[in-house]
Amino acid sequence: MERYLDVALMIVSIALIASVILQSKGAGLGGLTGGDSGGFFTARRGVEKTLFRLTIVLSVLFVLLAIATVMVAG
Numbered sequence: 001m002e003r004y005l006d007v008a009l010m011i012v013s014i015a016l017i018a019s020v021i022l023q024s025k026g027a028g029l030g031g032l033t034g035g036d037s038g039g040f041f042t043a044r045r046g047v048e049k050t051l052f053r054l055t056i057v058l059s060v061l062f063v064l065l066a067i068a069t070v071m072v073a074g
Contacts, residue, residue, distance in 0.1 A: 005069045012065060016058040023051055 044052050 002072050009065045009069060012058055012062050016062055019055040019058055
């Protein structure tokens with residue numbers, strides 16, 4: 001069981017990293033390093049909105065898997 005949780009945690013973490021990097025594609029390299037991307041907020045539509053929601057789901061899943069891994073290992 002612990003092995004499956006570890007593999008799932010690795011897959012979710014890679015997907016989470018990819019989704020965060022894809023979100024900052026419009027901001028250029030400044031968005032990756034925390035730089036200012038113009039100072040205004042725009043509405044998310046279409047693919048951006050889906051990617052935003054996917055990132056939230058992946059982050060919640062990552063936290064739950066991390067807690068489950070600690071509980072099983074402990």
